[in-house]
Amino acid sequence: MKAVVRQVYGPPEVLKLEDVAAPTPADDEILIRVRAASINLGDWELLTGQPRFISVLAHLFTRKQRYDFAPTSVTADKVGFSPPKAKILGTDVAGCVEAVGGNVTQFKTGDEVFGMSEGFGAFAEYVCVAETAPMVKKPAKMSFAQAAALPQASHIALQAIRDKGQVQSGQTVLINGAGGGAGTLAVQLAKLYGAEVTGVDGPTKLDMLRSIGADHVIDYTQEDFNRNGKQYDVILDMAAYRSVFKSRRSLTSSGIYLMGGGSGKATWQSAVLGPVISKFGAGRVLFLLAESRREDLTHMEALFEAGKIVPIIDRSYPLCDAGEALRRVGEKQGIGKVIVVP
Numbered sequence: 001m002k003a004v005v006r007q008v009y010g011p012p013e014v015l016k017l018e019d020v021a022a023p024t025p026a027d028d029e030i031l032i033r034v035r036a037a038s039i040n041l042g043d044w045e046l047l048t049g050q051p052r053f054i055s056v057l058a059h060l061f062t063r064k065q066r067y068d069f070a071p072t073s074v075t076a077d078k079v080g081f082s083p084p085k086a087k088i089l090g091t092d093v094a095g096c097v098e099a100v101g102g103n104v105t106q107f108k109t110g111d112e113v114f115g116m117s118e119g120f121g122a123f124a125e126y127v128c129v130a131e132t133a134p135m136v137k138k139p140a141k142m143s144f145a146q147a148a149a150l151p152q153a154s155h156i157a158l159q160a161i162r163d164k165g166q167v168q169s170g171q172t173v174l175i176n177g178a179g180g181g182a183g184t185l186a187v188q189l190a191k192l193y194g195a196e197v198t199g200v201d202g203p204t205k206l207d208m209l210r211s212i213g214a215d216h217v218i219d220y221t222q223e224d225f226n227r228n229g230k231q232y233d234v235i236l237d238m239a240a241y242r243s244v245f246k247s248r249r250s251l252t253s254s255g256i257y258l259m260g261g262g263s264g265k266a267t268w269q270s271a272v273l274g275p276v277i278s279k280f281g282a283g284r285v286l287f288l289l290a291e292s293r294r295e296d297l298t299h300m301e302a303l304f305e306a307g308k309i310v311p312i313i314d315r316s317y318p319l320c321d322a323g324e325a326l327r328r329v330g331e332k333q334g335i336g337k338v339i340v341v342p
């Protein structure tokens, strides 16, 4: 099969389109013929190894992939890390089940599915995923590109707005980074739950944010939402590049700030200090670590079928141009999800 392979962390130029033997499903796995994969900012971070803590986490938690790659002479990168374990990147995937392992009962050959490949590998013609992975059957009226756009972003948005934020009708919700993969779904969900929604993002995304229901928009290049004197019941921050303590001041007394993505410093502040500072004064600060849950995908699929949410798609690239697709995400040029089609 064709696959986009890298041996080292680096810019898109380290990616090579190679012929690799397609994986064979183990007894508890399904083999998917990939019809579309989508790119998350996390894929760019894993490609480049930046911010550095991402590559440290990847080294700790990624399993070695089971492909028969040609031997590499690379033993360590410039700062001494061993080469990345995930040579073929890509998590969010939609496609057709091509084969199933002997113990698989929930999927059969020919099923159209979408979800997350927890061992990466989606930037290829085929990928094996565990039967237990967050993977569900794709409804006929959802395109493969739309299906590939949903998985990771859905988990973050749903768990932020419905579960941790417990957004209620009449509440005020601010989403920072609202124009991104998770943000666009979070805006739609918060509207669905009856909130008054403010979306913060760059100038090119504001019309799109209005079109998906945002009541108010803020251009982050012109206005700092921490300084406009307004307070919100729920803040979902997908672009936390400032102190989370500053953002806490924009909460109502019973409000909740959810840090979903951003700098290493903001991650540390919300994950380690958040639970402590939340005990004192007004407004709680939480680090949002979304879990992969099949039932969340089923829920989002039902909302899609009912016409209540729609994934925003930027453009599609052929597999051979996966590097350009990653660059578009990494250099923040797109509006909506960028798709790779084998």
Ligand SMILES: NC(=O)c1ccc[n+]([C@@H]2O[C@H](COP(=O)([O-])OP(=O)(O)OC[C@H]3O[C@@H](n4cnc5c(N)ncnc54)[C@H](OP(=O)(O)O)[C@@H]3O)[C@@H](O)[C@H]2O)c1
Pocket: 040, 041, 042, 045, 152, 153, 156, 176, 177, 178, 179, 180, 181, 182, 183, 200, 201, 202, 205, 220, 238, 239, 241, 259, 260, 261, 262, 288, 289, 290, 291, 332, 333
């Ligand atoms: N919490 C979790 O469980 C979890 C799981 C996986 C991934 N993540 C993290 O989630 C983040 C990505 O989320 P995503 O896929 O939704 O990203 P995304 O699609 O890249 O969206 C991020 C949005 O934030 C905007 N932005 C950038 N700087 C901003 C600023 N200073 N103020 C306001 N908006 C700003 C970007 O716009 P521009 O185009 O102007 O830059 C973009 O529209 C990553 O940091 C990733 O590591 C979190």
